[in-house]
Amino acid sequence: MATIPLLEIRNLTVEFATRRGAVQAVRSIDVSVAKGETVAIVGESGSGKSVTSYAVVRILDRAGRVAEGSISFSGVDLVAANETQMRDLRGREISMIFQNPRAALNPIRKVGRQIEDVLLQHVQATRATAREKAIEALTRVRIARPEERYDAYPFELSGGMCQRVVIALAIACQPQLLIADEPTTGLDVTTQKAVMDLIVELTRERGMSTILITHDLGLAAAYCDKVVVMEKGQVVETAAAGEIFRNPQHPYTRRLMQATPRIGMSLADLLTEPPKAEPAPKTAPQPPPAPTPSGAAPGEAAAGQPLLSVEALVKEYPRPATGAFLARLMGKAEPEKPAFRAVDGISFSIARGETLGLVGESGCGKSTTSMTITRLIDPSGGRIVFDGTDIGAIPARQFAASPQRRRIQMVFQDPTDSLNPRFTAERAIADPIMRMGALSGRDALRARCEDLARLVGLPVELIDRFPHQLSGGQKARVGIARAIALDPDLVILDEPTAALDVSVQAVVLNLLEELKGRLGMSYLFVSHDLNVVRLLCDRVIVMRSGAIVEQGTAEEVLGNPRAEYTRELLTAIPHPPM
Amino acid sequence: MNDMSKVDPAATPALRLDAPPATSLWSHARHVVSENPITGFAFLLFALILLAAILGPSLVPYDPLASNTNAALQAPSTAHWFGTDQLGRDIFSRVIAATRLDFTIAVASVALVFLLGGLAGVSAGFFGGWVDKLVGRIADTIMAFPLFVLAMGIVAALGNSVTNIVIATAIINFPLYARVARAEANVRREAGFVQAARLSGNSDWRLLLTQIMPNIMPIMAVQMSLTMGYAILNAAGLSFIGLGVRPPTPEWGIMVAEGASFIVSGEWWIAFFPGLALMIAVFCFNLLGDGVRDLVDPQRRN
Numbered sequence: 034m035a036t037i038p039l040l041e042i043r044n045l046t047v048e049f050a051t052r053r054g055a056v057q058a059v060r061s062i063d064v065s066v067a068k069g070e071t072v073a074i075v076g077e078s079g080s081g082k083s084v085t086s087y088a089v090v091r092i093l094d095r096a097g098r099v100a101e102g103s104i105s106f107s108g109v110d111l112v113a114a115n116e117t118q119m120r121d122l123r124g125r126e127i128s129m130i131f132q133n134p135r136a137a138l139n140p141i142r143k144v145g146r147q148i149e150d151v152l153l154q155h156v157q158a159t160r161a162t163a164r165e166k167a168i169e170a171l172t173r174v175r176i177a178r179p180e181e182r183y184d185a186y187p188f189e190l191s192g193g194m195c196q197r198v199v200i201a202l203a204i205a206c207q208p209q210l211l212i213a214d215e216p217t218t219g220l221d222v223t224t225q226k227a228v229m230d231l232i233v234e235l236t237r238e239r240g241m242s243t244i245l246i247t248h249d250l251g252l253a254a255a256y257c258d259k260v261v262v263m264e265k266g267q268v269v270e271t272a273a274a275g276e277i278f279r280n281p282q283h284p285y286t287r288r289l290m291q292a293t294p295r296i297g298m299s300l301a302d303l304l305t306e307p308p309k310a311e312p313a314p315k316t317a318p319q320p321p322p323a324p325t326p327s328g329a330a331p332g333e334a335a336a337g338q339p340l341l342s343v344e345a346l347v348k349e350y351p352r353p354a355t356g357a358f359l360a361r362l363m364g365k366a367e368p369e370k371p372a373f374r375a376v377d378g379i380s381f382s383i384a385r386g387e388t389l390g391l392v393g394e395s396g397c398g399k400s401t402t403s404m405t406i407t408r409l410i411d412p413s414g415g416r417i418v419f420d421g422t423d424i425g426a427i428p429a430r431q432f433a434a435s436p437q438r439r440r441i442q443m444v445f446q447d448p449t450d451s452l453n454p455r456f457t458a459e460r461a462i463a464d465p466i467m468r469m470g471a472l473s474g475r476d477a478l479r480a481r482c483e484d485l486a487r488l489v490g491l492p493v494e495l496i497d498r499f500p501h502q503l504s505g506g507q508k509a510r511v512g513i514a515r516a517i518a519l520d521p522d523l524v525i526l527d528e529p530t531a532a533l534d535v536s537v538q539a540v541v542l543n544l545l546e547e548l549k550g551r552l553g554m555s556y557l558f559v560s561h562d563l564n565v566v567r568l569l570c571d572r573v574i575v576m577r578s579g580a581i582v583e584q585g586t587a588e589e590v591l592g593n594p595r596a597e598y599t600r601e602l603l604t605a606i607p608h609p610p611m
Numbered sequence: 612m613n614d615m616s617k618v619d620p621a622a623t624p625a626l627r628l629d630a631p632p633a634t635s636l637w638s639h640a641r642h643v644v645s646e647n648p649i650t651g652f653a654f655l656l657f658a659l660i661l662l663a664a665i666l667g668p669s670l671v672p673y674d675p676l677a678s679n680t681n682a683a684l685q686a687p688s689t690a691h692w693f694g695t696d697q698l699g700r701d702i703f704s705r706v707i708a709a710t711r712l713d714f715t716i717a718v719a720s721v722a723l724v725f726l727l728g729g730l731a732g733v734s735a736g737f738f739g740g741w742v743d744k745l746v747g748r749i750a751d752t753i754m755a756f757p758l759f760v761l762a763m764g765i766v767a768a769l770g771n772s773v774t775n776i777v778i779a780t781a782i783i784n785f786p787l788y789a790r791v792a793r794a795e796a797n798v799r800r801e802a803g804f805v806q807a808a809r810l811s812g813n814s815d816w817r818l819l820l821t822q823i824m825p826n827i828m829p830i831m832a833v834q835m836s837l838t839m840g841y842a843i844l845n846a847a848g849l850s851f852i853g854l855g856v857r858p859p860t861p862e863w864g865i866m867v868a869e870g871a872s873f874i875v876s877g878e879w880w881i882a883f884f885p886g887l888a889l890m891i892a893v894f895c896f897n898l899l900g901d902g903v904r905d906l907v908d909p910q911r912r913n
Contacts, residue, residue: 407810409810438810439812443807450803452804453825454804455826456804461804464807464808464811465810468813
């Protein structure tokens with residue numbers, strides 16, 4: 034145990050002035066970070082974990098203020114320090130890594146220059162040595178060919194690469210404390226592992242202390258010494274990382290741990306209490322012969338035929354012309370590059386009542402595939418046969434009028450983005466019914482919307498509200514209600530829980546599973562989260578660079594992967610010690 | 612905007628959960644005004660202008676057209692608050708009576724340009740391709756002229772009437788609306804809720820009108836408020852140089868023009884008071900912009 038902690042937060046209360054009076058985002062919390070220690074602050078959205086870190090570096094927005102308590106950093110009182118002192122401390126003694134690395138970098142400045150800026154600001158380098166030191170910093174974060182990357186702009190680098198640059202910026206001045214606010218959210222698992230390994234290694238090397246702010250218990254467990262669990266602005270539990278997982282004290286911690294998907298658990302295990310609705314009839318992992326309840330004529334398609342079969346699907350995007358207009362005019366145009374293939378001839382099928390998982394990292398073509406199947410974009414080649422008809426042949430623009438439209442629906446990744454901010458929940462749910470349903474009359478429509486709301490577990494009183502008056506989980510439910518409003522046969526779930534907290538995710542996943550059984554739908558579940566895929570899917574397809582790497586049943590692919598890439602993905606997931 | 616009135620906090624007290632509570636339009640308006648008193652001031656001014664436009668002619672003490680040569684060129688007094696002009700007409704009555712005409716020109720031209728420019732811009736941003744190119748080039752062509760000179764040309768060519776002032780004012784504001792609407796629609800074209808609406812079987816035009824248009828209303832409302840001031844100024848400017856409204860119709864621009872020649876001889880009030888009215892109106896609409904945005908944007912209701 035270190036004698037004097039590097040950072041000591043005592044009885045800290047942070048208030049935000051709102052129109053409904055002062056709201057306490059953080060309520061009398063105590064956190065201490067010893068020299069060289071890595072502390073995780075874990076909590077769900079709104080728990081006040083980010084606000085705490087903002088208070089430490091004093092970058093709270095105008096409405097926020099420290100109402101009570103003290104923050105001392107190696108003897109300096111950060112609450113009382115003036116702005117000049119703070120400017121000096123930020124970057125040199127305490128630095129931060131933010132969630133979105135692209136937003137944290139200036140898009141029109143070369144990354145090397147941006148590192149130089151920090152070095153010069155804190156007199157760590159002179160004009161003469163700045164370039165050399167910046168390249169050194171890039172080398173330290175293991176960026177290949179640092180001399181070349183010095184001249185790169187942020188948009189030329191991948192997300193993981195950008196985060197490395199941000200880390201290079203953060204540690205350029207050898208700070209004593211590094212605050213990483215969700216540094217890997219939005220990055221792929223393999224990139225996440227590389228970035229986290231790098232952060233931990235660099236901070237250990239330098240004896241730096243680190244605060245890792247995250248919603249991911251697995252990540253906190255894998256990389257931190259101590260874990261602080263926050264709920265609704267209060268610290269509910271503080272313990273050593275190993276201890277907290279072996280023996281969680283607070284019920285909230287237990288709930289959080291339970292909701293985190295892990296190997297060897299079932300979907301229902303995620304919930305603390307059993308689902309309120311009567312248990313849904315469990316669907317067999319193999320396609321059940323259950324007829325679809327929708328108006329589709331099941332006579333034509335034989336029972337053995339898959340609901341959807343995708344054959345040699347290709348989606349190409351033309352590359353932007355590289356030769357400038359003038360060059361073309363003067364006959365100096367370069368030969369045209371071949372088009373970029375986002376999806377490169379993939380084939381698969383989905384049986385009735387089956388959940389197929391589509392897994393891959395960003396840029397692998399999984400979203401393009403799902404958008405093509407939902408007929409939002411046109412394929413460049415191949416066939417999409419849905420219940421006997423080649424829907425790929427119908428242009429996307431005309432598909433809205435096709436009778437097949439109502440049978441293929443989608444739940445979107447971001448529940449906020451996918452709801453029109455000016456439509457009430459009811460109007461959003463009613464939209465597909467108004468366009469394609471057979472219902473007429475306001476009362477019938479209202480009744481149907483209320484039924485759907487009940488079905489997805491959305492309190493009926495809330496359906497007159499606008500999206501911004503609903504919580505994330507409630508918005509997700511509205512999105513699901515809209516997708517199932519017309520009893521579709523196939524629902525594409527595009528990372529439906531990626532934007533949700535784990536406890537909400539647990540509820541939504543269970544809801545989806547239950548609805549599938551009740552309404553006899555098939556799912557195409559697109560995700561990057563292998564633990565979630567394991568829970569929900571019967572079969573899994575792993576994609577990389579537009580092609581299928583591996584496909585098979587969920588147990589096969591995730592339990593005993595044949596492809597090297599699948600193994601790589603699996604090992605990159607941080608697991609809480611159990 | 613019509614669905615806003617449906618939000619009633621009292622209707623759903625039973626289940627709050629962790630969702631932010633709903634607010635009514637009225638309490639929201641009160642909050643906006645209390646947060647920014649200048650907005651309140653602007654709304655007050657706006658109400659006064661509206662009152663003058665609607666009731667003005669029936670409230671004024673003198674007939675704005677009646678001349679009385681005995682009382683010509685009198686300085687402001689208790690009988691004639693703003694004084695009288697060269698024909699002995701009461702300037703106060705004329706300034707108030709002119710509000711209706713100036714206000715109508717501004718509202719009509721802004722409504723027209725909102726329809727034309729807004730729709731063209733939204734289509735350009737949403738469909739892209741040749742629609743975008745066409746709208747862009749039309750806007751560029753208009754922008755290539757000095758705008759006031761263009762307005763003069765249009766009124767001179769189409770004929771000297773109030774309708775043509777409205778049309779000319781709308782045309783010179785077209786690029787502003789088209790560009791703002793285009794940029795906003797372009798951002799939202801790929802938004803999740805637009806894709807979701809597409810899945811619900813909405814056609815392109817329906818997406819445009821029900822999904823995209825309502826969402827760019829906040830920014831368009833600000834734009835409209837700002838151009839209102841500009842439209843009034845433009846109409847007055849055209850009248851000042853003898854286009855559009857003809858004397859003896861009371862109109863701020865003409866009144867300033869008529870009074871201008873008397874300033875040198877010391878009768879400042881003839882041009883001053885209509886000018887002041889003009890300034891207050893433009894000032895009010897410009898201030899209103901921010902307040903309107905705060906009111907119309909549902910996101911700011913918390």
